[in-house]
């Protein structure tokens with residue numbers, strides 16, 4: 001799954017002018033699971049605009065990162081092409097997919113804005129208790145091709161170290177406070 005966080009620092013009121021109409025596209029899969037696009041979050045975003053901006057539609061869709069799915073759901077939404085601003089509650093893949101789809105649908109020369117208060121953090125697996133474990137933190141310098149480790153050592157390391165195990169180790173366990181009982185991710 002893709003882990004996302006809501007950007008609480010982004011002031012949406014600064015981004016969208018008063019009176020501009022809004023359309024909200026929310027991912028009902030990963031982003032909803034991480035509460036950046038669930039029903040509560042959608043209501044929170046709508047409430048920010050209150051009587052200041054009209055919300056033309058809210059589209060909650062499974063995997064908007066798949067444009068075929070997004071297109072199927074969006075086709076039935078009234079006012080989809082009329083929004084002045086689209087707020088995308090999804091990971092970077094969902095945002096890109098939605099942005100491309102909207103651009104494709106809108107007539108050339110039409111003015112509209114696309115904004116997302118959601119940040120993509122990492123690629124995670126969820127265990128049976130629902131606890132997430134980082135699988136990739138998008139470090140930008142992938143070592144996977146040269147690593148024989150079962151899981152990415154960078155993502156599994158508490159400080160996301162990219163250049164091998166800490167030399168200050170006295171044993172095979174992690175040197176970081178709070179993680180001493182965990183084997184160094186680079187030694188799997």
Ligand code: SF4
Nearest residue numbers: 136137139142143152
């Ligand atoms: S090294 Fe690990 S964290 Fe970095 S890009 Fe590759 S899989 Fe992702």
Ligand code: SF4
Nearest residue numbers: 157166174175184185
């Ligand atoms: S000892 Fe801990 S902090 Fe250092 S590389 Fe290994 S997992 Fe990362």
